[in-house]
Amino acid sequence: MDKLILIDGNSIIYRAFFAMPPLTNSAGQHTNAVYGFTNMLLRLIQEQKPSHILVAFDAGKQTFRHEGFKDYKGGREKTPPELSEQFPVLKELLDSFGIARYESEGFEADDIIGAVSKRADEEGRQVLVVTGDKDMLQLVSERVQVALTRKGVTEVEPYGYAEIEARYGLKPEQITDLKGLMGDTSDNIPGVPGIGEKTALKLLHQFGSVEEVLARTDELKGKMKENLINHAEDARMSKQLATIHREMPVDRNWEDMAFAGLNEETAAPMLRKLEFKSLLERLSFSAEGGPASSAENGEAEAEQLDVVICTEENLPELEQVLDSVQLIHIETNGDNPHQAEVVGIAFLAQDKYYIVSYELLKQEKAEKAAAWLADEDIPKNGYDLHRADLALHWHGIAFAGAAFDVSIAAYLLDPTGGDQSISALADKYGLPPVPSDESVFGKGAKYKVPEAETLARHLAQKASALWKLMPLQKSDLENNGMSSLFYELEMPVSRILADMEKQGIAVNRGDLQELGVEFQSQIDKLMARIYEIAGTEFNLNSPKQLGEILFDKLQLPVIKKTKTGYSTDADVLEKLAPYHDIVKYILDYRQLAKLQSTYVEGLLKEIRPETGKVHTYYRQTITATGRLSSQYPNLQNIPIRLEEGRKIRKVFVPSEPEWHILAADYSQIELRVLAHISGDERLKEAFLHEMDIHTKTASDVFGVPQEQVDSNMRRSAKAVNFGIVYGISDYGLSQNLNITRKEAGQFIEQYFSVFQGVRAYMDSIVKEAKRDGYVTTLLERRRYLPEINASNFNLRSFAERTAMNTPIQGTAADIIKLAMVRMAETLSERKLKSRMLLQVHDELVFEVPGEEMELMTTLVPEVMEKALELSVPLKAEVSSGNNWYEAK
The missing domain is CATH 3.40.50.1010 (5'-nuclease)
Structure with a gap:
């Protein structure tokens, strides 16, 4: 039926x-x-x-x-x-x-x-x-x-x-009478004052309808009778509205x-676009691109693409349409773009896909296509153009004019989205499936470029998907208020990073090797001392053997156990340090051994022979907060708390004679951002009057004059200040200060009782996150928090802490990027020779000719401090020297 x-x-x-x-x-x-x-x-x-x-x-x-x-x-x-x-x-x-x-x-x-x-x-x-x-x-x-x-x-x-x-106790047709008497606040239907559902039902059971109730009000008494008489028209109108x-x-x-x-x-692509994976599974649809029919559709679409494999003979056909190229896709291989091969390039123009091999692009006959790639006045659309720029550069091909990068847009729209490959993005947006790179090229040691026809089809499919993704992403960026963030910050930063990476920073190989000898000598002495105390030689890098020495032989208290035995991680050793001298030597050994392997031996391998420099690679689409991440080598994590770690910076030198290294570092940028976002008057007062923020905090929290704040008070205040920025818990603070969790909790409570604006901000941002499902920075960068309303306490608590600290950390990340954009513009406008080399968290590093030192010492902090106007001043501290160590 x-x-x-x-x-x-x-x-x-x-x-x-x-x-x-x-x-x-x-x-x-x-x-x-x-x-x-x-x-x-x-x-x-x-x-x-x-x-x-x-x-x-x-x-x-x-x-x-x-x-x-x-x-x-x-x-x-x-x-x-x-x-x-x-x-x-x-x-x-x-x-x-x-x-x-x-x-x-x-x-x-x-x-x-x-x-x-x-x-x-x-x-x-x-x-x-x-x-x-x-x-x-x-x-x-x-x-x-x-x-x-x-x-x-x-x-x-x-x-x-x-x-x-x-x-x-009613018939269906009496539902309108019920609403006539009791009204409906959700629809603003007035009803009769004083009559709720219970009274309305009683009246209808007695009289049957609104009309009968109004006709027989003489049988009623008191306030109810009065209201029915005075609001008779409201009752009739309310019934009519509800009908x-x-x-x-x-x-x-x-x-x-x-x-x-x-x-x-038709249904599966839409569900994939919305990423309703559980519903796809429930319907037995594929979450990875649909069933065979969908894959066949993708193959069918690929077959319909008009693909031209360019040769020396038909290159003029591409040259004739270069002015109308809509999008390019530059395919590279390998993880490190400074060492990547250029597999091929797809040019989309006038509904045709022109595939150009690297070998052809390098030939003199392809000079028009190469010149098109190098022209910064011609906007280029594509995917991961930053990486493509680097790969092309090291093969002698210039690239400029990046305008819209699908990978950066995807990152902004979902910074914790996991797989952001072209095939994954096509799935997410419900586009025809694009074969994964693994299925075409293989993975790892099995990587192999397929024959020309297969490669051309694959590159054309990727270019086709990118062209369809662009308008969808543009719409999403606009709807999310992130167009300015994308076009005015992230895209310019992408170009600046590529310029910095190609420039590189010079390394004094001889000094680095000498440092390695010095570190090895210290390591050997530490090993000898540890073996002497232990009474035997053992493998210091074996947790099992080290555990036996510490806990079985020396009988130190067991702090933590793992499935395989005693734990000897850093936290455990820090807690054991007061019990025995051997522990301090082991900690020192570990720190030096890491410096030796990661930074001495590691940097020696990364020096490019033809430049004498290391060329790091900044990942722009990795962190959820907007921070940059450095690789090949990582120059952001050199441990500078130790003097030995700081010495690593001595080997980074200017690349020109008579030049200097200049470093500019934002001072307490995250706390300044917190003061602005929270509007807390005490925090703002400290920065507006250039007080020592940690001394000021200690004074306010402990209730003593600033001159009576001792080093322990200031240390505690500093831990809380930075802990608040990162959403620290009482447990985390107790570990940092080596106090009880109860004491830490009381300290945090006291902090919030003093800095009430900060507490109000923390409370309000969590409420906003629960309502919206995300938080934003001052520049509208979003961080989605799917666990913010989770029933699981740990998941929810983590999301709440993330809600508190992301707007602060993310805004700080946005500010340093803004400073990079403004600084690049300033260097260009003033035609200065000085070069921006590195960004290390809140620090910018330059190499500067002697004649520009005085100007740059003034100019750099001026530009950085004006990057974004806050209710408290930004402050950048500048130093310089013959190497990076001296500049700090």
Whole structure:
């Protein structure tokens, strides 16, 4: 038998939004309401097996009801933008599911459902209305059931005659009388003052209708009688407002609402775009790009692409369309872009994909294509153009003009999104599948460039996907308020980083080798002393042998055990240090051994013979906070707390004679950002009056004058100051200060009682995160926090700490990037020879000719301090010398 399901689209999506925790896909799209709706829809389809489905939506704010009562629904809060943006997504999903939807100007979804259900009822068809609105109960008949959502939208409760009678003691047609008397605050329907559901039901059980109640008020007494007489018109109007208009014309016939089941070819890509992996699994759809049919579709699309493999003979064809190139894809291999091979380049122009090999590009006949790549006035769109720039550079091919980088856009839209490869992004956005690079090239030692035709097709498919991704990402960036962050910060930074990396920083190989000899001598002495104390030689790098010496032979207290025996990690050794001298020697040995292997031997391997420099690679799309990450080699993690670690910096020198190294470091940038964001007056006072922030904090927290703050007080205050920035717990602070957890908790409480603006900020940012599902920096960089409403305490607590510290750390990261952009512009505008070489967290490192030293010493901090205007001053401290060590 035919069965029609009518769904109140507005009601269900609203309830889903407020019932579901915040959820976004990697494109930054809010999806929690759509997910909840889809989950309920699939359950209905499975349980009810409908032959027809229609989802009705309100068409706009104004309906015919507003003509009679202008304040109808006037009390409702504005729809959250995070929900508003999901309506078009839901409609797109319904279309992909093959489910009919309808809306009509001037009417509500209730009226559409009322009219369609009446018509279906008269034709003898079974109808199930699904809604969260009890007004719909008036539609119940022998063939029409109404299912009301409960527990959010995960379950529905069906109502027929019997259920309405059991719940209210009324008939369906009396539901409008009920609303006439009691009103409805959600729709701003007034009803009669003082009459709630209980009283309204009592009146209707006695009199039957609003009209009868008003006609027989003489049988009533007291305030209720008075209110009914004074608000008789409100009661009549309220009943009218609650009455569903079932006579409206609906431009949908029975066939239009037919549902033949989900079409996997259209439904699966949409579910993948929204990243509803659990629903894909539930429907037995593939989460990795669809079933065989989808893969076949991808292959079919690849076959349809117009691919031209360029040779010396047909190169002129590419040259003729260079002015209309829409996008390029530069394929490279290897992890380190400074050593990568250029596998091939795809140029997309006028719906054709021109594939150029590296060998051809290097030939003189390809000089026009090479010149096009090098022209900074020609905007280039592509994927990971930063990496491509480096790979091309080391092969003698210049690249400039990066305009839109899909990989950077993907990172901004979801900084913790995991796989951001082209094939993964195509899946996320529901585009035709793109084969993974592993399936085409192999992995690791099995990597092999395929024959020309296969390679060309693969590069064309990637270029095609990138061209389709760009408008989707542009829209998402705009919707998320991140267009400025992308175009004015991240894209310029990408170019600046490539310039810095190609420039590199000079290393004095002889000094580095001498340092290695010095470190080895110290290591040998430490090993001899450790063996002497232990009374035997053993493998110092073996946790098992070291554990036996410390805990079995020397009988030191066991701090922690692992599955394989005693733990000898750094935390354990730090706690054991007071018990025995051998522990301090072991800690010193470990630090020196790491410096020797990682920084002496490691740096010697990284010096490029033809330049005498190391060329680090800055990863721009790795950290969730926006910080840069350095690799090949990592120059951000040189341990400078130890004097031996600081000595490593001596080997970094200017690349030109009579030049100097200049370093500029932001002072306490994160605490300054905290002062600005929180607006805490005490914090701001410290920075506005250039006080020592840690002494000021200690003075305020301990309640003593600043001159009475001792070194321990200041150390504790410093630990709390920086701990607050990183969302420290009482446990973390107790470990840092070697005090009890209770003492640490009291210290944090005292801090918050003094710095109340900071506490208010922490509380408010967590509330915002719970509401929005993300937090932002001052420049609108987002960090999504899917666990912020988790039931698991540990997950939720971590997300709350992340919510507190990300806006601070992320804004600090944005500021140093802004400083880099402004500094690059300034060096260019003033035609200075000085070069920006490194960014190390809050520090910028330059090499400067002698004649520019005086100017740069003033100019660099001036530019850095004006990077972003805060309510407290930014401060940059500058130093210089003959090497990086002297500059600090």
